[in-house]
Amino acid sequence: MYRNLRIAVFAPGAMAIAALLAFNPFTVSGNSLGLAVAMAAEEAAPAKEAAPAAAPAKEAAPAPAPAESALPDMALGKEDAPVTIVEYSSLSCPHCAHFHRDVMPALKSDYIDTGKVRYIEREFPLNNAGLGGAVLARCVDPIRFFAFTDLLFSRQEDWAFKEDALQRLRIYAKQAGLTDADFEKCLDDEALQKKVLAVRERGEKEGVKGTPTFFINGKIFNGAPTLAALTEAMKPYLSTQ
Numbered sequence: 646m647y648r649n650l651r652i653a654v655f656a657p658g659a660m661a662i663a664a665l666l667a668f669n670p671f672t673v674s675g676n677s678l679g680l681a682v683a684m685a686a687e688e689a690a691p692a693k694e695a696a697p698a699a700a701p702a703k704e705a706a707p708a709p710a711p712a713e714s715a716l717p718d719m720a721l722g723k724e725d726a727p728v729t730i731v732e733y734s735s736l737s738c739p740h741c742a743h744f745h746r747d748v749m750p751a752l753k754s755d756y757i758d759t760g761k762v763r764y765i766e767r768e769f770p771l772n773n774a775g776l777g778g779a780v781l782a783r784c785v786d787p788i789r790f791f792a793f794t795d796l797l798f799s800r801q802e803d804w805a806f807k808e809d810a811l812q813r814l815r816i817y818a819k820q821a822g823l824t825d826a827d828f829e830k831c832l833d834d835e836a837l838q839k840k841v842l843a844v845r846e847r848g849e850k851e852g853v854k855g856t857p858t859f860f861i862n863g864k865i866f867n868g869a870p871t872l873a874a875l876t877e878a879m880k881p882y883l884s885t886q
Contacts (some may be wrong), residue, residue, distance in 0.1 A: 663840045716841070733768075768845060774810045
C-alpha cells in the first residue's frame, strides 16, 4: 500500500494546475473556488509480489452512481456477478501500477471475463499528478476509460514523477482522443475536480488510508493483492458457482 506524506488540494483551474504540476509534486492550489481539502497520510509498505501477465484490451461500463458519489462508477464485468471488487487507486501510486501490470490481466481473464467478478475502479488521488490524471480519465470517452488508465499506469515512471507531468499527460490525452482544447477544458473543469475528490472522500469514510485498497463484496481486503490472495478471499462467494 502506498501513502504519500501530505497533500493539500484546492480545486484549481487549468492554469493553476499546470503551474503546480510543473513545480510542486505534492500540492495543488488555486483560488477560483476556495475549496480546500486536506489529505494526509504516511509512507508505508514496499511493493507487493505478484505474477506478471500480458494485459488484454478492456472496455468500461459506467455503473449507476451510488448516493455517496457524484460520479458514476467505472466498472468491468457482469452487474450480477457473485463477487464485486472495488479498488481505490491513484494513477501516481507505484503499487497500483504494479497491480495493474502484473495482477489485473489475469484477474480479468480468469474472473471478470468469465462472469464471476465485477470490478470497479475508484479514484483516490495521492498528489496533483494523480489528480490531473484522474480528471483526464473522466474526460475521455467512457469506452476508453480503462485503456487510458492502463496507459497511465504502464507509463507511470515517464510522467507521474516528472516536473513536466502536465505536458506528458497532454500527449497521452491526445492518444485517447482529446484535442488540446478538450485537454484545457477538462483540467479547467472545477466541478469535475470536486467530484473526483468526493470519490476520494468517500473512500476515506470507508476506511481507505492508502493505495491500492480493495473491497470484496463490501469487506476491506487486507494483505498483498496477489492473484492467489484475491482468489482465496473470493472463495466463500464462489463456492456455489
